[in-house]
Amino acid sequence: MNTEPRRHVRWTEWPIILVAALIGVLALLVTLHVVPKLGNAPDDNAYAAFASEIDDVTLIGADGAEVRWRDLNGKPRLVFFGFTRCPEICPTTVAELSAAIDTLGSAAADLEVEFISVDPARDTPDVLAAYFASFGPRFHGYTGERAEIDRLVRAFRVFYEYVPTSGDDYTVNHTAITYLVNARGEVVDIIGYGNPPDRTVAQLRAFLS
Template sequence: MTLRTVRLLLWGAVAVTAGALVGAAWMLPGTASAPTAATASITPVGGEFALVDDDGRPRTWSGFRGRPVAVFFGFTHCPDICPTTLGELSVLLAELGERGDDLQVVLVSGDPERDTPEVLNAYLQSFDPRIVGMTGTETEVDRAFSAFKAYRRKVPTESGDYTVDHSAGVYLYDRDGGFAGTLDMHEDTEVRRAKVMRLLEGSGGGSASLNGLGDAWSTERDSIDPARRTG
């Protein structure tokens, strides 16, 4: 058994536990609920960007045409949501086997100050090798977050450091770059797998599908006003 296989098995266990805990917290009285699709923007979600990947190569959004894409916004210093989500995506890719080679999973960092290509590359060693990390200058990252209607905000911590609040949903796109909904970590594993299979089969729904869009505004904190997103 390889080290990567062990890591994927561990992430599977972590994902199940985290999902149960988050689901329970979501149902607690007084817990703020995420905005619904009815309150989310219906303008195009996604657009051109020019960033660099974790190997330092220039990448553009249009360069991903021809393959379904799953985009996640996060950062390497994230304590919980990011590693849990990337772990679950790694388990999903492993379960898909060679079929998963057709799905491009992209992590766009919301912390370009710390997340250089080298840092992203080292961080992603713990996850499926098919996941690509993206970063850039503050301006370039702002442009990418704005194009995808994603949210990020630097939040100072008591230690004098900072963390980053950010959109936590996984955005799905078809082979033509059309928005096809989201994956949400509150959903059952089978629901997420079914969404990805529809995407791979070419029936993801395109930009007309707003399946789970409200969940894409969820952040690591209990509640963030969607109007406070970048863009």
């Protein structure tokens, strides 16, 4: 049995306690109203600030032609960042998106898929063309000057870093997210890596409806 006397809060300690409680409440309110939540509906878009002020970014397509970011608007798009030597995440993402689009059939007739390389030194237009050759005309690979790609990276809140491997080789760690971009160039939803196939189909169907 605990025989220690119960400690009473002194009246001089109450201001400290009240301030601490107020800080806790404010922190909770900031978290609830500011931090984006995955899966928010387009009508309550947590990603509204993404992909802004990048209309003039210039990229190079797999055909070697330059294109401005704003010129890609006009159709619904799936945008993701990666590199062609990616051993798992990128090929899995491409295959899963392709399967989901096939499941949707005619409902996805206008949907475009855009792959932005974060390894432009190795991902030349020819390399990108070969990488996406078997996936059909809706899949597009883009490279370009690193400064231009980094502007997109910042706008989409993407992370990437180069990691040395054996010899002079390297790999790239990067964000594994697919961004759902509407015809106006606005990010309205995201698909995380490892998303269940049925959920991916459901998200794309809602996005295209």
